[in-house]
Amino acid sequence: MRSKNKSMLALAVTYLGIWAFSLIVFWCFISGSDAMGYALLFLIVLLPVTTFVTSFRIGKQNYGGKWKWSFAIAFGIMYMLADYMTFSMANMLTVHRVNFPALGMIPAGAVISFVGMGLGVGIRYMASKRKNSTLI
Numbered sequence: 001m002r003s004k005n006k007s008m009l010a011l012a013v014t015y016l017g018i019w020a021f022s023l024i025v026f027w028c029f030i031s032g033s034d035a036m037g038y039a040l041l042f043l044i045v046l047l048p049v050t051t052f053v054t055s056f057r058i059g060k061q062n063y064g065g066k067w068k069w070s071f072a073i074a075f076g077i078m079y080m081l082a083d084y085m086t087f088s089m090a091n092m093l094t095v096h097r098v099n100f101p102a103l104g105m106i107p108a109g110a111v112i113s114f115v116g117m118g119l120g121v122g123i124r125y126m127a128s129k130r131k132n133s134t135l136i
Helices: 002-029 032-061 070-095 105-132
Strands: none
Touching: 002 032, 002 070, 032 070, 032 105, 070 105
């Protein structure tokens, strides 16, 4: 059981590391002319793929048991925060006005997570069925 906890911790640290890396890249290495490339690379490709793969592993390894589905909401919130802490924050600093987070991004991140987790659970289920069936 300890190995499973270490594996889950490593998965969480990897996801959070990639998420934090995306923020660091935005604030330290991106200029105004690079914003579109950043959005495409990080918000459209890297973070959704990382969310999908992490959720797939959570579903396949059954991390969190029956509570694993609540991770999808957390992934949705993290996806929304990635946008809020980059583009929205830059806009707030420029116009000196507080913007509210785009809460519509939470379902987008959660759907990506639900799909990945669902595929992981499905593969785990099919593998257990195959293992339990006997060949004649």
